[in-house]
Amino acid sequence: MYKSGPLIPVCLEFLRKNQPSALFAQNLPDREFLRLQRFISGLRITTKTSAQGGRASTPRVIKRLTRPSAKKEEFTLREGGKMTVAAYFQKALNKPLQFPDMGCAEVGSGAKIPLELCEVPPGQIMRKQIPPEKTKDVLDFATKKPRERLESIRTGLEVLAYGQSEYVRQFGMNVNTTNPLRVQARVLKPPTLRYGASSKQPTIVPNNGAWNMIDKKFYKPVQPIQRWALIIFESSSKFPLQTVEDLTKGLIDGCREVGISLATTKVLKYFNGQGRVRDLLRSAGAEWISKAQKPPELFVVVLPEGGNEIYTEVKHFGDIEMGIPTQCLKSIKCSKAKPQYWANISLKINVKLGGINTIPDPSSVSVLTDPHMPTVVMGADVIHPAPGSEGRPSFTSLVGNVDSDTAKYVADSRVQTSRQEMIADLDEMAKQILSLYMRYRQAVEKKPVDWSNNLDGVSEGQFKQVLEQELPLLRKACIELQIDAKITVIVVGKRHHVRFFPQSERDADKSGNCPAGTVVDREIGHPLEFDFYLQSHGGLLGTSRPAHYSVLHDDNNFTADSLQSLSFALCHVYARSTRSVSIPAPVYYADIVCSRAKNHFDPNEQWDLTGSEEASVAGSNVVVTGATESLDRFQRGFKPLHNSQRILMYFS
The missing domain is CATH 2.170.260.10 (paz domain)
Known part of the structure; x- marks a missing residue:
């Protein structure tokens, strides 16, 4: 409040x-x-x-x-x-x-x-996004260990007193408030992950959704980075040269450990964050152009506390305007950072410049890696404006893999009518993803593309509308590209109130939650439809929430086991971390791409619509008009990705 x-x-x-x-x-x-x-x-x-x-x-x-x-x-x-x-x-x-x-x-x-x-x-x-510095306070307050959460639910049921409700009794119903429902669960075997051939340990099997990078090189490290610039939006008194040297050494050493060669020479600039950020970045890039007749390959940017506006400008400059990958660091975190921090940063840098961190071993996901059945996994998302934000549009995204190992993804993002749940341009977005897949497979992997068999799409939305509106658009995209596709559509939901609690401590992980890979597909599933719950991540804070998978359409006739294993494997290819995540990586990426849509607008223009719509005043009520004009303005102002970024995981 x-x-x-x-x-x-x-x-x-x-x-x-x-x-x-x-x-x-x-x-x-x-x-x-x-x-x-x-x-x-x-x-x-x-x-x-x-x-x-x-x-x-x-x-x-x-x-x-x-x-x-x-x-x-x-x-x-x-x-x-x-x-x-x-x-x-x-x-x-x-x-x-x-x-x-x-x-x-x-x-x-x-x-x-x-x-x-x-x-x-x-x-x-x-009723708007909480300031980032307050998020930790909210999490600290809101998280409860599984046993504490279960007790609070039991207490809440006693307060609600369903058994004393006249309406419940009249219908002859009885609500059991004493014990939670006991269900049968299985723990899936995690996929084997493959790292670079030069690693001391080229393959690893995660333990409860986690693994480490010790003795491992990336599966495909990016080419040596010769030209890079370090930009610091802090004063030299707050971020002295000794701290800069520690940062440089930590970053170079961290990259070397995973197989990335980062040059020791760089362009170093201190800037005041109150200036025009893009002009400052452009001047740093010009220094490399004058030195090497080529632009920098990477900008590493140190942000001050509360530097969210600078972050937006940096990303607009890198992703939209110049097409140069950018890696932002918070000043408070990167000063005196430990090797683990730089290992995590290297995970992001590698995929932003075109590398691949790790892949699921083909034997673990045979349905995805069959050379005779090229497969694309797509994740889709829609993000709506906050309540009361009249005139602001919704943003959509579609993410899909371009490689045969479902580890390297590309994305497309659009603007559409406010609060429209279905993705209007899904056919055009799918065509772009599929075209990039074919180009990568032929030009980089040197593999033929025979589309006579299989396409696997992962979408999200309202069930009936997905089948009636979005599935035909996917088919239309395939037909226009002459692809005879078999499509599987799955909705992955996390906004529900189902929680799983292990029956005893020996069944739990260190956090008290069910272990990563716990799947439930019986007692609480839909009586007629194909659905299941999968808790794919190991617990950290509080009570873990499983994802709910609903299979809306399946041309491929997947068995429950194969689809559950496939979903679990995709939770292990999220490039930013060495942990399995709570939803499949392409769906996670789609969510990130949506939330970064603001980076596609010129930060020097006023795009926050609070108070900027035309309004007519009648007494104390403000009536907002011009919603269509507002959408048109947003669509005109939405800048496409720079061509060089279209084939890279700029969103990592």
């Missing part, structure tokens, strides 16, 4: 500042101004003035912040003429404002109120 009380301390705490002067218009950089505006837009405030006898006004909703200060922001008087906001409130309050250099809060009616007069009423839920 938003903290109640005066608005100024709430703003200062969000920006991590102590002095009110930090909110003065001349001291607030554009990037910080936009962050603050996004944070408090939609917040209800009251005001207290002497004209109201000290009583709080009716709550009003902040629409936006004014960039000019109260002493510069003017409005037109009813009787004619103009007056500044500061002068108006000095007259109304019979005393000058304490902070006339601060901006004002513009509320829904169009009135502009100095920040120092705004009060935040208690009990307001923050």
